[in-house]
Every structure is written in structure tokens, then in C-alpha cells.
Amino acid sequence: MGVKTDTRQRMVTSAALLIRERGVAGTSVAGVLEHSNGPRGSVGFHFPGGRAELLADALRWVGGLVSSQLRAGVERGVAPADLFRQICEHYRRELESTGYAAGCPIGAAAQEAYADSALGPIVAEIIDEWAALLAEAMTRTGREPEEASDTALLCISAMEGAITLARVKRSPKPIDLALAAMLPVLSGDAHGHR
Numbered sequence: 001m002g003v004k005t006d007t008r009q010r011m012v013t014s015a016a017l018l019i020r021e022r023g024v025a026g027t028s029v030a031g032v033l034e035h036s037n038g039p040r041g042s043v044g045f046h047f048p049g050g051r052a053e054l055l056a057d058a059l060r061w062v063g064g065l066v067s068s069q070l071r072a073g074v075e076r077g078v079a080p081a082d083l084f085r086q087i088c089e090h091y092r093r094e095l096e097s098t099g100y101a102a103g104c105p106i107g108a109a110a111q112e113a114y115a116d117s118a119l120g121p122i123v124a125e126i127i128d129e130w131a132a133l134l135a136e137a138m139t140r141t142g143r144e145p146e147e148a149s150d151t152a153l154l155c156i157s158a159m160e161g162a163i164t165l166a167r168v169k170r171s172p173k174p175i176d177l178a179l180a181a182m183l184p185v186l187s188g189d190a191h192g193h194r
Helices: 002-022 028-037 042-046 048-077 080-097 105-113 118-139 145-169 173-188
Strands: none
Touching: 002 028, 002 042, 002 048, 002 105, 028 042, 028 048, 042 048, 042 145, 048 080, 048 105, 048 118, 080 118, 080 145, 105 118, 105 145, 118 145, 145 173
């Protein structure tokens, strides 16, 4: 059973890593098998739904990692600005360490698979969860729920756009600019600054 779980998780992880670099269209079953060193028959065994199930599981897994970090920060009372900074800095490090090859798998899927009947709703659910968690951090500091929700969505939009442009420009500057623009909004008083 341990081998089954390990092989499956390696494939899910590999799919997520490939999506962040190659996008949904560029992530093939063969590429995942090669990247994960998975045996040829393992896709049908671990993912009876084939490539669609593999990609869906990869997106849920990687989206869940960010959600877990956000949830833990909210529970510890980390300031919204610090939560946003941590996520942006994570992606900045990933971009720099991979020569700007590795973007955000969720952002890549959002751009390519938004209309896909299987992947689109998963991406929307993940983004909604990220926004809800960031909004919860803001409401805990006194922000009104609607304003917190709008600001959280703006933050995620700024971050995902910055990641995409950082890849294009091969520079961290878009992420730095998004942080500089959003941190005062997140650090503002309970009435916010728009």
C-alpha cells in the first residue's frame, strides 16, 4: 500500500510541477511518467479517469498546499499583509530558482482551462478558498466582510498577474510592484484604503 501511495503522490506532484512550467496543455501523461519515474501502467491504476483525473488531483493538491499555509496563518493571527507577503515571496523564490520557468500552477490552469468542464470549477474553487481565507484574516482585523472579500480577490489577481509578467520579463519586478501596491491596502485601518 505504501508503494501505491508513494507512486501516486509522485505523479500528482510531478503533474503540478509540470503545469507550473508548461501549463495544462503542455502537461502530458508521458511527461508526468518521465518526470515522476512512474511505471507505464501506473496511470490507469492510480488514475482511472486518465489525464483529466491526474491533472485535477494535481491542482487540488497544490491549491491545498497554499490554502493550508493561509489557514495556518489565519489561525495563528498572522496579519493579512504578512500572509500576502509570504505567498508572493514564495513564488518570487520559485521563479528565481528556476530561471523564471516555474509559475503558479493554479494561475496557469486559470488561463488555459477556465472553460474546461472538469478543471475550470476546481480552479475557481481554489481561488475562492484562497480569497476566503485572506478575507477572513482581514475581517479578524476589523475589515467589513464585503470589503475584505473584494480586497482579497484583488490581491490574488495582482499576485497571479505579477507571476505571469515576472515569467515574461524574467524579472521579479512585477511581484515587487504588486507587493508594494497591495501591502498598504492590506495594512490599512479597518476602513481600508482604495
